[in-house]
Amino acid sequence: MTNNYTNRPIDQIIAEFKDVKGGLLPALHAIDDEYRAIPQEALVKLSQVLNIPVAQVYGVATFYAKFAVGQRGRNIIRFCESAPCHIAGAAKLIADMEDQLGIKVGETTLDGKFTLEFCQCVGMCQSAPVFTINQQPYYNVLTDEIPEILARF
């Protein structure tokens, strides 16, 4: 299940959205798909190619929890921080995940393999607590199942 990022050049990705109306969000997704984050130089390139002030590009890129400006690990683990997951014991599971990875939420493992983040509700409250790794949701996870899940990456 390891992602195969081709790390296509940013210029090449952004060029595809040059004349696309409302192209900023799809372009951010495309960059995020390749780089797992929005590198700083991509903000400037987006501003130039899409003719949007760089401050606005930054505003949009920071508004959405899915995007992070800067660098992230190769795989993004996101824990839902909404109420249903909280009630279902998300805090305990997050603490266990932090222990297993040796990092806190918001950090990236030293080998660059995982970044741990919070996100908003992913719409699977029936199976709370929920976390996602990249696009894949994991639900009803018990602490002792974590090593096996992480080993898949």
Place this chain on the structure above:
Amino acid sequence: MDMVTAIIDGCGVEVAKGTTILEAAKTVGIKIPTLCYHPDQFIKANCRVCVVEVEGVQLLQAACATAVNEGMVVKTNTSAVRDARKTILELILAHHPQDCLHCIRNQKCELQTLASEYNIRDIRFDQVDRGLALDLTSPSIHRDPNKCIKCGRCIEVCERVQTVAVYSKYDRGFDVGVAPALNLGLGDVACINCGQCVLACPVGAIYENDQHDQVWDAINDPEKHVVCQMAPAIRVALAEEFGLNSGELQMGKIVAALRQIGFDKVMHTNFTADLTIIEEGNELLQRINNGGKLPMITSCSPGWIKFCEHNFPDFLENLSTCKSPQQMFGALVKTYYAEKSGIDPAKIYSVSFMPCTAKKYECARPEMNSSGYQDVDAVLTTRELARMIRESGIDIVNIAPEEFDAPMGIYTGAAVIFGATGGVMEAALRTVYEVATGDTLNDINFTAVRGMEGIKEATVNLAGTEVKVAVAHTTGNARKLLEAIRAGEKFYHFIEVMACPGGCIGGGGQPIGTINEKRQFRIDAIYEEDLGLPMRKSHENPAITQIYEEFLKTPLGHKSHELLHTHYTKRSLYPFSKEQL
């Protein structure tokens, strides 16, 4: 016009359809509090402090964003409304540093005023210290993001009016902030230092780099000979700082106050405004007659210059090479004046009072040292001048007026109108016409270039040549004009651009509370001053004739080029670029 009637707090009102409750209430003397609302901006409705009760609607409504409907019954002063407003204010204050006593906006803060009007005595919520770093990167404008109430007024003026767009909201929900891209400092992005965001900010989150203490230090230094110049837009606005109407403060009273503060010589930027007209007028005629680059664009406004360097580098050759009057003055004080008065220029400390925050950046440009020293040592805004006057305990309203020091304090009405949009154009036309044609102008009032309209055009017959001119104020209008020229849709010989709305009278260094309505009062006061002066054409200024005879010799001559003219730098629009920002 379709009218609607409604009842607000028991008063019947009849207003045009589409009028908001806020505006309708004003017509019957009911004041609804506001924070994110700004009379020159779009409705934002994000602070919610203007909430009112509307009969038949369950939730409180934002008065700034709700139009009056036929038969609407509004209550603005119920206990539910007052409680809601208090809670909103407390929530905002819980995120706002409680250092009002030593805040730069103390007594000029919209949040503080509301906290007082609504008798906020304690705050029921935990105080949150956001712990954000101050932005001190710009020589002109500083920011304290901890004080930001996220109203978005700075974003709108920067983006919509100026089309500079350095600010944006970032993050979401609780964490939202307002900052330049990547949370960089204003000094690290393509900010033009116009300071319109300072005027737009309701609180103390954005403010000028206050340097008045440095000027006190210079005044207190017995080794230093401290001279000052003052821009034409100062007088009309300074009056407002002392409770007078825009035009009411006599120039002589400001001169007297500056002497009491301790300046050794009090002179006027108007002198070099007249000089600018001679140099720039001759430059224009030379460009027209010798096939030089046209249109020629004025270069007095340092906000506009930086905007052009960032956004229109292909127009840098169109900019007049004349320095701004401030920098001409600076270069002459440490050469001409030093020579004439036998003072060592190394001991001269040159202060400039400006309606402008961008002038602080301009005086620190590396090329502005043609006297061999930094030509202007410190630039203080109108607000900082008012601070010095208050700190000195001077009663400026009742002080006996005094005269400026000669010769760099002698000026004409043409220099005075530099303060208003269209003024430099009109002053130039008064002189260029007479120099080019040899005739005397019958009517020296070029009213077509006056007023608050964004872009103004006129045609003047100069000895057989139809000279087309245009005037733009705000860099947003300048952008429109330059894009039309670039596209080949428009042609002009001469263009005046001022970065700020209304010209310098609406500059980012002017008193807090500068809105378009006030700008118009100041413009009226400026033209009234011009009308009352005995000399109204720059080339009739005897001190200008004298400086050419004694020192400069000839317009555009060797000495002029050395001291009065400059060059410009292509700058990047983007951070992290290899080009200079």
